[in-house]
Amino acid sequence: MSIPRHTPVAPTGLRRLAPGTGIDAHRHDEHQIVYAARGVLSVITDRGRWIAPATQAIWVPAGTVHEHRAYGRTDVHLVGLPVSANPLGLEAPAVLAVGPLLRELIIEYTRESGDSAERARLRAVLLDQLRHSPRHPVHLPTPSDTRLAAVCALLNDDPADGRTLSELGAQVGASERTLSRLFRAELHMTFPQWRTQLRLHHALILLAAGTPVTAVAHRCGWASPSAFIDVFRRTFGHTPGRNG
CATH class of the missing domain: 1.10.10.60 (Homeodomain-like)
Structure with a gap:
């Protein structure tokens, strides 16, 4: 893995990645949910590889050096969360189930529009849904x-x-x-x-x-x-x- 960039704030938004491309090694001081609504995305760390289709998302804890790789044309929805927002208490990357409601919440939250009060309410519901999201052992340890x-x-x-x-x-x-x-x-x-x-x-x-x-x-x-x-x-x- 290359020398990682340090980005204090975990970005929230949509990234469209072409097949075979990705996001190089980096880390941030906040947690992040990584969800591919289209395509397949992997997250790679020194602890292993996680991969998720559109029915699952990957949780990346704050401080984790990681990189992304896209397979197929991939729409990556990134949700940055403060360290205090960890509803499952996860300290390592994990693959989480994404049901229809959680999927729509992630997609809506990563849109640029919406006032701060509306986004705060949306995030609260998103975290509630995430709290009940079962983990899946789709992981290849190193x-x-x-x-x-x-x-x-x-x-x-x-x-x-x-x-x-x-x-x-x-x-x-x-x-x-x-x-x-x-x-x-x-x-x-x-x-x-x-x-x-x-x-x-x-x-x-x-x-x-x-x-x-x-x-x-x-x-x-x-x-x-x-x-x-x-x-x-x-x-x-x-x-x-x-x-x-």
Whole structure:
């Protein structure tokens, strides 16, 4: 990650990003909600990667060095909040569910029009809705152990790689038992859970580029399109055909 800019106030507003573009590393002294009403957006920190379609938003706590990357033509709605406004008490980035009402509140709040009293009322309702927004574990943590990082890199290069943890371990010089322990200790999930997260990340990126669902399922390693659709629906609340 490049040297971050320091912006004390987290901006509120709409940013339209072209496919493959983003916002370079920066931090601000306020919290921020990052929501892509169109397209798919990822937030990258030294702790990992978070990615969200239009049914989810990403919470970025104050002081977090982060950068954004857009996949597909992306409308990014940014909501800056003072450090006192943290209805979920989150101290690390998180992916939050965005229902229809919260979506409209975010979009309306990021418009430039409206007097201060009206915007204050709108923000109060937005925070109330956010307080009841469930968190989703759509997160790829960054490994520190070199052996674990090597396994993660192999699968990131080819998420359809179907090798077992034992077979991958043989390539990087670590036992299945050691790698399994490292997945739990460093990434706080099992190997199958992490691989599903990785495949969902790649699937969102491919879908944003217009790749057909059947091809996405194949390229990301699912046994069938129906298996992919089932996992996607359970994670994001809608089918991949509706993504974006």
